[in-house]
Amino acid sequence: MNPREEKVKIITEEFIENDEDADMGRQNKNSKVRRQPRKKQPPTAVPKEMVSEKSHLGNPQEPVQEEPKTRLLSMTVRRGPRSLPPIPSTSRTGFAEFSMRGRMREKLQAARSKAESALLQEIPTPRPRRLRSPSKKELETEFGTEPGKEVERTQQEVDSQSYSRVKFHDSARKIKPKPQDEEELLNGDDAEDLLLGLDHVADDFVAVRPADYESIHDRLQIEREMLFIPSRQTVPTYKKLPENVQPRFLEDEGLYTGVRPEVARTNQNIMENRLLMQDPERRWFGDDGRILALPNPIKPFPSRPPVLTQEQSIKAELETLYKKAVKYVHSSQHVIRSGDPPGNFQLDIDISGLIFTHHPCFSREHVLAAKLAQLYDQYLARHQRNKAKFLTDKLQALRNAVQTGLDPEKPHQSLDTIQKTINEYKSEIRQTRKFRDAEQEKDRTLLKTIIKVWKEMKSLREFQRFTNTPLKLVLRKEKADQKADEEAYEAEIQAEISELLEEHTEEYAQKMEEYRTSLHQWKARRKAQRAKKKKRKQAAEEHPGDEIAEPYPEEDLVKPSPPEPTDRAVIEQEVRERAAQSRRRPWEPTLVPELSLAGSVTPNDQCPRAEVWRREDVKKRSVYLKVLFNNKEVSRTVSRPLGADFRVHFGQIFNLQIVNWPESLTLQVYETIGHSNPTLLAEVFLPIPETTVVTGRAPTEEVEFSSNQHVTLDHEGVGSGVPFSFEADGSNQLTLMTSGKVSHSVAWAIGENGIPLIPPLSQQNIGFRSALKKADAISSIGTSGLTDMKKLAKWAAESKLDPNDPNNAPLMQLISVATSGESYVPDFFRLEQLQQEFNFVSDQELNRSKRFRLLHLRSQEVPEFRNYKQVPVYDREIMEKVFQDYEKRLRDRNVIETKEHIDTHRAIVAKYLQQVRESVINRFLIAKQYFLLADMIVEEEVPNISILGLSLFKLAEQKRPLRPRRKGRKKVTAQNLSDGDIKLLVNIVRAYDIPVRKPAVSKFQQLSRSSRMFSEKHAASPSTYSPTHNADYPLGQVLVRPFVEVSFQRTVCHTTTAEGPNPSWNEELELPFRAPNGDYSTASLQSVKDVVFINIFDEVLHEVLEDDRERGSGIHTRIERHWLGCVKIPFSTIYFQARIDGTFKIDIPPVLLGYSKEQNMILERGFDSVRSLSEGSYITLFITIEPQLVPGESIREKMSNMLKKFESQEDEKLLQATEKFQAECALKFPNRQCLTTVIDISGKTVFITRYLKPLNPPQELLNVYPNNLQATAELVARYVSLIPFLPDTVSFGGICDLWSTSDQFLDLLAGDEEEHAVLLCNYFLSLGKKAWLLMGNAIPEGPTAYVLTWEQGRYLIWNPCSGHFYGQFDTFCPLKNVGCLIGPDNIWFNIQRYDSPLRINFDVTRPKLWKSFFSRSLPYPGLSSVQPEELIYQRSDKAAAAELQDRIEKILKEKIMDWRPRHLTRWNRYCTSTLRHFLPLLEKSQGEDVEDDHRAELLKQLGDYRFSGFPLHMPYSEVKPLIDAVYSTGVHNIDVPNVEFALAVYIHPYPKNVLSVWIYVASLIRNR
């Protein structure tokens, strides 16, 4: 099948379909109808066309059968063939097909969418092709191209009509389904035609159509109709606006419209025409008749930075160019044009002269002359202004206005308004009159003063018989017409009187009104009173008993008096008096003073000697001026002699070539007397000229200056700053200061081509201000720019700035401010001006929302929320309790909470410390976030030659040396750690001298009743221990089975049990460390307050067998542990020290029942001379943190650097010396502590020796051992050690070390080593000892302060925190090395080879061993102490102590019961009272040598009990440490069923509320 055939087939089908469509409507008519459309189906098969066709068919011409050959045929002819059916045969086939398919499709009829037909209608071009011969087909297609014309008839009008009709149907059809359409069609005008046409069409025609032709004319015609070519003509505005609307120009109304984008005029017109045609509603046009347009969106600068394209250009973009730094000189347009080197601006300063208004060499006459001249100037100025005249005129005008206002001829205003304006006028008249009177009076007094001064001067000249000044005053009289004058005067007075009278009448009326009302009231009250009186009288009659009725308060009711009417005479009198005073009387001539220099000065030879001297002195003097630009001298005038008239003429012009905008311009006036050095008289500050002031136009201005120098002269000159008098008796003294005026002019120079050489305004501080520019025009331009405001406003007006353009807003604001006259320069700076723009919720909402609050608090780093994770999304998910702690803390900030502290004083102190801490932390907050390079980047240090050498040496080193060196651990910065990463390693090596069980205990198991007897024996002979032990030993009894328990952060670990008093465990315990809140930052770690408790216990096995019968078959034992002592090491110490390695003294209670020291050890150590001083038990430990953390050392260094910047009251030189000293010391021995300055509690740097000064210890302590100095010293040390210890590092977050003075320390009752040491040292100094503060390192404290004393040939080292003291050669002294010694007047740095106290010499007088701070080159300047003169101690309050004691006891008992939740806790009251009695004895003896008495006592009373317990002693700070201490002993852990407890607390008060707390805890088990 060839393609054509196929096509043909398809066409046929199409045809049939169309046919069918057309057919439907007609089916009910007749069979012909049915056939007809099929045959002659018009191309579009659309009813509209059919309609028209049919009408044509009805035409008589229709039956023309021949195929028109040409297109030139008439319409009808052309139309004919179209309507002709196709070739019958084909149509037959079509019909056959139709009849077959028609049936099939009839069902689908409804589904035939109207869209299909509509489509066919709408697109007339695809004219249905008929099945015909190919030649015909060609024709057809040609026809198809002109769909619009097929329906045309001969007449164009008709055609157009039908066309429009067609259109109508067309559109109707589109909307309606087909059958309806058909009906409509029938209802249409053409119904008949259609029917007719149908008849005609019934015949089968064979039509041949000629090719359609359309004349060019027609085509144009059609095109004209179809196409629209918008005109380029301007559209008249009325077309663009709704009718009767005038165009409205928003811009003219003052609204900001913005700049429209540029569009060519013609294009705009075209668009307008187009829019008008398309859219007649004129929606596109604005009120001004123009097309609506947004302002031009194009910005002059790209707002987006150039984007790096992915590959090729990155390198190019990153490539940097090196440009040599060029000194910035502003290149101005002007300057470049003028050809000058850039930045060459010129300021011309013309100094024309200098006039002294007072000078020391002034004679009295000169003083008067100056005064006269001044007054005359004033007079001239006033005369010129003539304010009095102005006010008089104004007054006149106002009066006229009132007159006219009152005129009844003008009733055009309501009476009310007239009255109002008149009242306003009147008040104004009053005001003006007052002003005028004042002005006139001033004028008059000025004139009088001038005359008075002139008279004085004349009399002075006469008196001294010579004249010094050429001044001469002439009074010119101006006679006026007396009569007119008088009339005017009188009229004025009359006017005034009448006005006043009027005022008074008004006032009178007002008063009268008041009077009436008050009178009325008065009457009413009186009446009431009378009635009352009457009543009371009656009452009095009825009850004669109380006849003494109080007098009626008639006095209260003063009858108001009527106001006095004003008397005209009085007013007149007043007015006349006033006029006489202030006004020129009519008969007086007008006086005009004239000052001239016409007088002659008496020559020298006629003057007295003093005057001659004065004149000679004046001649000797000369004056010159220095010109200072930006406070630098740039030039000076020639020195000119002072003239006799005290005027100096310079007449010099200085051309200052400048680069920058000037900051200041100053003239300095220098005076030279003879050949002596010039003295600076005064400084004159010249204003910097405005940019408009250029040379030639600048007026000469006078600037006043004055000096405060005092000069007394021995001649006629009156001097300066010295009182003198014109009177002979010296009264009425005057003091004048040297003063004067410089006349000058400052202006900008003009370049060669007339352009002023002014540095651009932008140069002044532009960088700083540009940021502000947008916000505040005034601050951006600056006050200097303000002066030029008028010009600016003018310029703005000229350049037609749009006042509504937002871009110009700052400028407009500026101009409006300037033109309104008052220049308002904001004196504030607003930070974050745009904050409001960014507020997404209101502040209230922000505060109300819990989530926002939480976020806010977290970002503020409030401790409670600092590490709060996952702030919930919704408010409802946030519990109220989250804030509870925080709110509580806020509330408690100022409330002293006594519950936790019990003692109010300490509570206050705690609060105070908290506040100090907060303030300190705030101060250092900034520095905390200050990172050093080392914090961010790990970088190898620059190897110096020694390191290089060492590393070279290392190359030659053995790979595996026989004696390997320990390598340092790698340090870990604390930032990327989390829970569980950090472990605390505690290595317990061994212990010495652990107390051993008394044999009594061991024997107890064998002979249960012997203990009492045994101990009694011991009490009798305490010195016989050793034999007993020796006797015991053979029995094979274990002396003690100690083990160590380490507890830290609620984790407890313990070692295995060793045996004997010198056990060796060598065990490593590992304890996890958790930072508070999971915050492992350095700052957080530094403030960890946790303490590592190392407790030593004795493990005791008890057999619990009830009877001996089972002994053979089984062993039942109970393990008991007895606390022996403890060592406490704060975590902060470990953190800062990184590792702690050493032997520590175990803190053993003074009495350990059932235990005693093994004495034989002492015998072995016989070499130690002061052994007895430091006896005790010791434990060797090694503690470290794994991994090693970097302590916040860098922060500390940063802090110390910062701290130097804090203000200090020390001498600058001293501070420099300290820095030098420290640097020198650090260079030699970097590890030794050297301290010269410290920070006091207010943050100031203080020289350290100021802290040392003899201070009196409490008298109470001195009285205890009046004759024993050593005992007193120990007592004092004990007192100091009882003050609680509080490390600064903990309280101040490791930030800094604050030193408080001793009185502050005693007030705070808390401090760290330094404070303790300072106080102890001061006490020792006051006791007359030689004492020094010793800075060094100790175990376990690390860097610390001790006290060194010199006593009877040996040095003693005191630990101020424990009160213990050690000999210099004591191996167990915790002090390990010595950095420096500090005395009250010097500092000595240890420059010996060793720093261990055992190996150094403490003789500070030897400069080879000790480097002293103050030496011969820098002598001690005698620094005053920061300490108080004397410490004042309050007596200890025994009652309060007793109360506290009871409370603590109660709390502790409760706690112990809490700790034993599963057991019954019984308290043995008998034992408790025994213990309570015993504690004061312990305090008295300081816990020494009482054990045996004590034991005896106890056993006597509690013979039946097995007893274990001990007294604990500690300084009192809070309750919590006491509880912890009791807990750590583990007394409560005994779970023997019948155990009983005893607990006693004793508080011994020392002066200044220092409390020593003893707690005796014991457990008792009854022996059966």
Add this chain to the structure above:
Amino acid sequence: MATASPSVFLLMVNGQVESAQFPEYDDLYCKYCFVYGQDWAPTAGLEEGISQITSKSQDVRQALVWNFPIDVTFKSTNPYGWPQIVLSVYGPDMFGNDVVRGYGAVHVPFSPGRHKRTIPMFVPESTSKLQKFTSWFMGRRPEYTDPKVVAQGEGREAQPG
């Protein structure tokens, strides 16, 4: 936390470190980790990873292809602190020492969908020429104490003096 099941939103990150362009270096490996704010918590997947060592491709692109997968899920209550991925690339230097070749960070895309990010990499410079030489010689180039600092703002202010 306040309630038993507080509302959170989840951010799932799936992707890979595809390839790198280090024209001068070869045999590199990379390490990724995430930096996120306090309100964020990883719930699934790996927060950190170290890739294999890759060699340059032999074609013109010379790309170092890792195709190293990233798969992590975060939950959060607050967009503040949106996670950033921090990449650090290491490789041997001339003497075989492992040195850092680049650090870089980018925010996890804010919108769902497939995103491709190219991160410019950088390394800290030595403070002086001499140090540059010695660090080159010793194979101890300057490194950040923690690669996460590249995603943080602290310590970047100009330091006085």
